Amino acid sequence: MKRTRFLLVGVGVALAAAAGATLTAFAGTSTNTTASLTISSGVPVERSSFSAQDQWLLGIIGETGAIAKIGVREGVSFYEGTNEDGGQCFMTGSGSDGGGLSGGCSKGAAQLGQPLVDMSSICMDPANGDWRLARIEGIAADGISAVGVVDTKGALHTTPVVGNVYKMASSDVPTGARCPGFEARAIVALDDNGSEVFTKSFGAG
């Protein structure tokens, strides 16, 4: 079992954590943040097990360290790695073999300080800018049991976190004329008590 430690870097978040304070939620700011966040799931994956193109991508994004597959959900594989500066990298693979990687690495030695590495996607009509949150997926730290979408009417639509990863089934995502998805205001992380502990805000949508 691998344990990945998420270190807090945001000055405000770090100060709040040190003081044991609770931050008021706004865009992407965690509430009741603890000093360390971990991901317990994951097994090592050899770089050579990826295709030449995937290995090329890993080089492009700066991923140079060990790679772990955190889990698979709804056909998507979720990976974690490191770059040469010690920063964290997160990738997804949508291929049946776990390949077909997309992802990126944080700059420098910065470590993520949020309980979600949310990799959700939007669908947008490029003619008018109207968009929907069409895919809800990502990696969640230990203690996060569900991830939800808050729509513009304030309704919460959740999907469970299983083995530190989440992906809402496409059958749970609303269909649309041009784009499927939620008219989303935010993505939230819920703890075991169903309390919102993190908010990623998109505004009014």
Place this chain on the structure above:
Amino acid sequence: MNAKRESARRGKTLWRRAAVVALVGVALVAGASIAGGATTNYWGYGNLSASNPAAGTCPGSPAGVACSGWAYWDYSQVGWNSGRSAFAYGFICQSDGVFWGPAFGGSESFGTYSALWSNWCPSHYNKVAVVHLSGGGGTYNYVQGRGLIY
């Protein structure tokens, strides 16, 4: 007699060296094509916001959308250096005519992020794009939009 043998030996040695040089050259070219790929910076670095780039910068799109031309882009990539607004990067897929791509709320770590076309577009022909979204803790992001061909 010895001079002839010595001349022949030198000739063989030169041919061997030439063959080695040629093989190394071929290997280098092959290696370059494997490790290569082309990156096109189609926009930025610049402040991606509700008003920038201006409407029509990406043809037919409102302000806050930057895109490349049509091509068989393999990856859409964004370099994100600063700013804390919500935004997305990805593809305008020719097959369905809409933009698809990962969305940031603005609080994530700055860095370089890449998306593979087949995870979002039904077919390969696409534009790569970055789009400003309302929300987040700021009003802009300082980004560069890139298209990659493997």
